Amino acid sequence: MKVAVPVTNGLVDGPGEGEKVRIYEVEGMEAKLVEEYDNPALTANYARGVHMLKSALERGAKTFILVEIGPPGIRFLQGKAKVFLAEPNTSAEEAVRMLVEGKLKETDKPTHGEHHHH
Numbered sequence: 001m002k003v004a005v006p007v008t009n010g011l012v013d014g015p016g017e018g019e020k021v022r023i024y025e026v027e028g029m030e031a032k033l034v035e036e037y038d039n040p041a042l043t044a045n046y047a048r049g050v051h052m053l054k055s056a057l058e059r060g061a062k063t064f065i066l067v068e069i070g071p072p073g074i075r076f077l078q079g080k081a082k083v084f085l086a087e088p089n090t091s092a093e094e095a096v097r098m099l100v101e102g103k104l105k106e107t108d109k110p111t112h113g114e115h116h117h118h
Contacts, residue, residue: 001026003063003099004056005092006039012086012095014068015049016041023059024096031096035059049073057081065095065104068111083107 003026006018013019019042023035040055041048050072053064063082066073067090077083084104086095098104 001063002034002056002059002061003031003065003096004053004059004061005065005095006041006052007092010091010093011088012065012067012090012092015039015052015064015066015073016044016070018052021052021056022092023056023061024092026063026096026100029100031100047072047076050076053077053081063099065092065099069107070112071110074108074110078108085111 003024005022006013006015007022008019018039020036021039022033024031025034039052041052044051053073053076065084065086067086067088069083084099084106
């Protein structure tokens with residue numbers, strides 16, 4: 001299974017904020033980083049997080065680990081992928097390990113309202 005994680009300085013971030021996107025391949029209890037690329041959300045003018053989510057879906061990700069997600073992101077991923085929430089200041093590696101161990105909470109609700117960024 002491919003897992004996408006937006007990161008800033010190695011820490012899990014939101015889909016519209018992370019500087020990079022990491023894609024991990026998870027098999028059983030093993031996870032390895034298979035790709036890292038610049039987050040396309042950073043150059044988007046609207047629904048920024050959706051740009052990141054779409055880019056990872058196109059690379060085969062079916063699971064996302066995020067610190068936050070807004071209503072557009074939740075709507076976009078409905079029926080396409082699972083969303084798990086990590087605590088702020090969690091490293092991407094730690095978050096993926098927690099996912100593998102079943103310690104992250106899955107969500108299908110936004111963590112904030114429509115217009116989070118100003």
